[in-house]
Amino acid sequence: MVGKLNEYRLIEGTITCETGLRIGGSQESIEIGGMENPIIRHPITDEPYIPGSSLKGKVRSLLELKHGRVSPTGEPCGCGKCMICRVFGPHKTPHHKLGPTRILVRDAALTDESKAKLEKAREDRGLFYAEVKTENIVNRLTGTAEHPRTIERVPADTKFKFEIAVRLFEDDDEAQIMSLIEEGLDLLQQDYLGSSGSRGYGKVELEYEVS
Secondary structure, three states, X not given: OOOOEEXXXXXXXXXXXXXXXXXXXXXXXXXXXXXXXXXXXXOOOOOEOEOHHHHHHHHHHHHHHHHOOOOOOOOOOOOOOOHHHHHHOOOOOOOOOOOOOOEXXXXXXXXXXXXXXXXXXXXXXXOOOOEXXXXXXXXXXXXXXXXXXXXXXEOOOOEEEEEEEEEEEOOOOHHHHHHHHHHHHHHHHHOOOOOOHHHOOOOEEEEEXXX
Protein backbone atom coordinates (compact mmCIF):
# COMPACT_ATOMS: atom_id res chain seq x y z
CA MET A 1 0.00 0.00 0.00
CA VAL A 2 1.41 3.40 -0.96
CA GLY A 3 1.70 5.92 1.86
CA LYS A 4 0.61 9.52 1.78
CA LEU A 5 1.97 12.11 -0.64
CA ASN A 6 4.72 13.98 1.19
CA GLU A 7 5.90 16.63 -1.26
CA TYR A 8 6.79 17.62 -4.79
CA ARG A 9 10.33 18.27 -6.00
CA LEU A 10 10.71 20.50 -9.04
CA ILE A 11 13.31 20.30 -11.80
CA GLU A 12 13.31 23.48 -13.89
CA GLY A 13 15.68 24.48 -16.61
CA THR A 14 16.52 25.07 -20.25
CA ILE A 15 17.00 22.71 -23.17
CA THR A 16 19.38 24.17 -25.77
CA CYS A 17 19.46 22.63 -29.24
CA GLU A 18 23.12 22.20 -30.17
CA THR A 19 22.06 20.79 -33.53
CA GLY A 20 18.76 20.94 -35.39
CA LEU A 21 15.92 19.23 -33.54
CA ARG A 22 13.13 17.30 -35.22
CA ILE A 23 10.00 16.05 -33.47
CA GLY A 24 7.46 15.25 -36.17
CA GLY A 25 4.07 16.89 -36.39
CA SER A 26 0.93 16.59 -38.49
CA GLN A 27 0.77 17.58 -42.14
CA GLU A 28 -2.75 18.83 -41.48
CA SER A 29 -1.29 22.02 -40.03
CA ILE A 30 0.59 22.77 -43.26
CA GLU A 31 -1.00 24.25 -46.36
CA ILE A 32 -1.38 22.12 -49.49
CA GLY A 33 1.89 22.12 -51.37
CA GLY A 34 3.84 22.95 -48.21
CA MET A 35 6.31 21.02 -46.11
CA GLU A 36 6.07 17.23 -46.41
CA ASN A 37 7.77 16.49 -43.08
CA PRO A 38 6.71 19.25 -40.66
CA ILE A 39 7.74 19.56 -37.03
CA ILE A 40 5.19 19.59 -34.21
CA ARG A 41 3.79 23.04 -33.48
CA HIS A 42 1.36 24.73 -31.13
CA PRO A 43 -2.03 24.61 -32.92
CA ILE A 44 -2.75 28.30 -32.28
CA THR A 45 0.61 30.08 -32.42
CA ASP A 46 2.47 27.72 -34.80
CA GLU A 47 5.46 27.88 -32.43
CA PRO A 48 7.49 24.68 -32.06
CA TYR A 49 7.55 22.96 -28.69
CA ILE A 50 8.85 19.75 -27.13
CA PRO A 51 6.03 17.46 -25.96
CA GLY A 52 6.43 16.20 -22.42
CA SER A 53 5.74 12.70 -23.76
CA SER A 54 8.77 12.91 -26.09
CA LEU A 55 11.10 14.04 -23.31
CA LYS A 56 9.77 11.52 -20.78
CA GLY A 57 9.81 8.65 -23.25
CA LYS A 58 13.36 9.30 -24.38
CA VAL A 59 14.72 9.59 -20.84
CA ARG A 60 12.92 6.40 -19.83
CA SER A 61 14.18 4.45 -22.86
CA LEU A 62 17.78 5.48 -22.19
CA LEU A 63 17.53 4.43 -18.54
CA GLU A 64 16.05 1.08 -19.55
CA LEU A 65 18.90 0.51 -21.99
CA LYS A 66 21.46 1.49 -19.35
CA HIS A 67 20.00 -0.76 -16.65
CA GLY A 68 19.00 -3.68 -18.87
CA ARG A 69 15.26 -3.25 -18.39
CA VAL A 70 14.12 -3.49 -22.03
CA SER A 71 11.55 -6.25 -22.54
CA PRO A 72 12.09 -9.05 -25.12
CA THR A 73 9.49 -7.36 -27.34
CA GLY A 74 11.30 -4.02 -27.21
CA GLU A 75 8.52 -2.38 -25.21
CA PRO A 76 9.05 -0.35 -22.01
CA CYS A 77 9.58 -2.30 -18.79
CA GLY A 78 6.41 -3.48 -17.10
CA CYS A 79 7.84 -5.60 -14.29
CA GLY A 80 6.18 -3.43 -11.63
CA LYS A 81 9.13 -3.94 -9.30
CA CYS A 82 12.14 -1.91 -10.51
CA MET A 83 12.91 1.74 -9.80
CA ILE A 84 12.22 2.70 -13.42
CA CYS A 85 8.69 1.32 -13.13
CA ARG A 86 8.27 3.14 -9.82
CA VAL A 87 9.30 6.49 -11.28
CA PHE A 88 7.82 6.25 -14.80
CA GLY A 89 5.02 3.76 -14.26
CA PRO A 90 4.95 0.04 -15.22
CA HIS A 91 4.10 -0.38 -18.90
CA LYS A 92 0.82 -2.21 -19.55
CA THR A 93 0.66 -3.45 -15.95
CA PRO A 94 -2.54 -2.08 -14.41
CA HIS A 95 -2.31 -4.18 -11.25
CA HIS A 96 0.75 -3.31 -9.17
CA LYS A 97 1.70 -1.97 -5.75
CA LEU A 98 3.86 0.98 -6.79
CA GLY A 99 1.16 3.64 -6.63
CA PRO A 100 0.99 6.64 -8.99
CA THR A 101 3.68 7.55 -11.51
CA ARG A 102 6.24 9.71 -9.73
CA ILE A 103 7.45 11.86 -12.64
CA LEU A 104 5.32 14.52 -14.36
CA VAL A 105 6.97 15.98 -17.46
CA ARG A 106 5.45 19.19 -18.86
CA ASP A 107 5.49 20.31 -22.48
CA ALA A 108 8.53 22.54 -23.09
CA ALA A 109 7.80 25.91 -24.72
CA LEU A 110 10.22 28.33 -26.36
CA THR A 111 12.09 30.69 -24.09
CA ASP A 112 11.25 34.36 -24.60
CA GLU A 113 14.69 34.92 -26.14
CA SER A 114 14.32 32.15 -28.72
CA LYS A 115 10.74 33.12 -29.47
CA ALA A 116 11.90 36.66 -30.29
CA LYS A 117 14.74 35.35 -32.51
CA LEU A 118 12.48 33.03 -34.47
CA GLU A 119 9.81 35.71 -34.88
CA LYS A 120 12.44 38.10 -36.25
CA ALA A 121 13.70 35.42 -38.66
CA ARG A 122 10.12 34.94 -39.82
CA GLU A 123 9.72 38.65 -40.46
CA ASP A 124 13.13 39.10 -42.11
CA ARG A 125 13.51 35.88 -44.10
CA GLY A 126 10.10 34.24 -44.09
CA LEU A 127 11.18 31.27 -41.99
CA PHE A 128 8.25 29.43 -40.44
CA TYR A 129 9.85 29.15 -36.98
CA ALA A 130 12.09 26.43 -38.42
CA GLU A 131 14.79 25.58 -40.94
CA VAL A 132 14.08 23.49 -44.02
CA LYS A 133 16.63 20.76 -44.69
CA THR A 134 16.81 18.72 -47.88
CA GLU A 135 17.97 15.11 -47.63
CA ASN A 136 18.36 12.33 -50.17
CA ILE A 137 19.69 8.82 -50.68
CA VAL A 138 22.96 8.24 -52.52
CA ASN A 139 22.85 5.45 -55.09
CA ARG A 140 25.80 3.18 -54.25
CA LEU A 141 26.38 2.23 -57.89
CA THR A 142 26.16 5.61 -59.57
CA GLY A 143 27.06 7.94 -56.69
CA THR A 144 24.12 10.17 -57.53
CA ALA A 145 21.53 11.57 -55.14
CA GLU A 146 18.03 10.14 -55.37
CA HIS A 147 14.64 10.57 -53.75
CA PRO A 148 15.12 14.09 -52.31
CA ARG A 149 12.84 15.05 -49.44
CA THR A 150 12.40 18.22 -47.42
CA ILE A 151 12.41 18.10 -43.64
CA GLU A 152 11.73 20.76 -41.03
CA ARG A 153 13.96 21.15 -37.97
CA VAL A 154 14.08 23.55 -35.07
CA PRO A 155 17.32 25.49 -35.69
CA ALA A 156 20.43 24.96 -33.61
CA ASP A 157 20.77 27.34 -30.63
CA THR A 158 17.01 27.40 -30.04
CA LYS A 159 16.13 27.14 -26.35
CA PHE A 160 13.12 25.63 -24.59
CA LYS A 161 12.14 25.97 -20.95
CA PHE A 162 11.29 22.64 -19.34
CA GLU A 163 9.76 21.54 -16.06
CA ILE A 164 9.57 18.16 -14.34
CA ALA A 165 7.57 17.69 -11.16
CA VAL A 166 8.42 14.68 -9.00
CA ARG A 167 5.86 13.29 -6.57
CA LEU A 168 7.34 11.80 -3.41
CA PHE A 169 5.36 9.52 -1.12
CA GLU A 170 6.25 8.71 2.48
CA ASP A 171 7.75 5.30 1.66
CA ASP A 172 9.82 6.55 -1.27
CA ASP A 173 13.61 6.77 -1.27
CA GLU A 174 13.91 10.39 -2.38
CA ALA A 175 17.64 10.27 -3.06
CA GLN A 176 17.29 7.17 -5.23
CA ILE A 177 14.41 8.59 -7.26
CA MET A 178 16.05 11.96 -7.88
CA SER A 179 19.35 10.29 -8.72
CA LEU A 180 17.66 8.10 -11.34
CA ILE A 181 15.98 11.07 -13.01
CA GLU A 182 19.19 13.09 -13.09
CA GLU A 183 21.01 10.08 -14.51
CA GLY A 184 18.43 9.96 -17.30
CA LEU A 185 18.85 13.67 -18.06
CA ASP A 186 22.62 13.14 -18.25
CA LEU A 187 22.17 10.21 -20.64
CA LEU A 188 19.95 12.40 -22.83
CA GLN A 189 22.77 14.89 -23.30
CA GLN A 190 25.06 12.09 -24.44
CA ASP A 191 22.45 10.74 -26.86
CA TYR A 192 19.82 12.75 -28.77
CA LEU A 193 16.24 13.99 -28.53
CA GLY A 194 13.64 13.57 -31.26
CA SER A 195 14.41 11.70 -34.47
CA SER A 196 17.39 11.10 -36.78
CA GLY A 197 20.07 11.34 -34.10
CA SER A 198 22.41 9.16 -36.16
CA ARG A 199 22.29 11.85 -38.87
CA GLY A 200 23.26 14.68 -36.56
CA TYR A 201 19.86 15.79 -35.30
CA GLY A 202 18.79 16.33 -31.72
CA LYS A 203 21.97 16.96 -29.74
CA VAL A 204 20.87 18.97 -26.70
CA GLU A 205 22.36 20.58 -23.63
CA LEU A 206 20.39 20.85 -20.38
CA GLU A 207 20.82 23.38 -17.62
CA TYR A 208 18.55 22.97 -14.61
CA GLU A 209 18.02 23.40 -10.90
CA VAL A 210 16.25 21.17 -8.41
CA SER A 211 14.04 22.68 -5.72
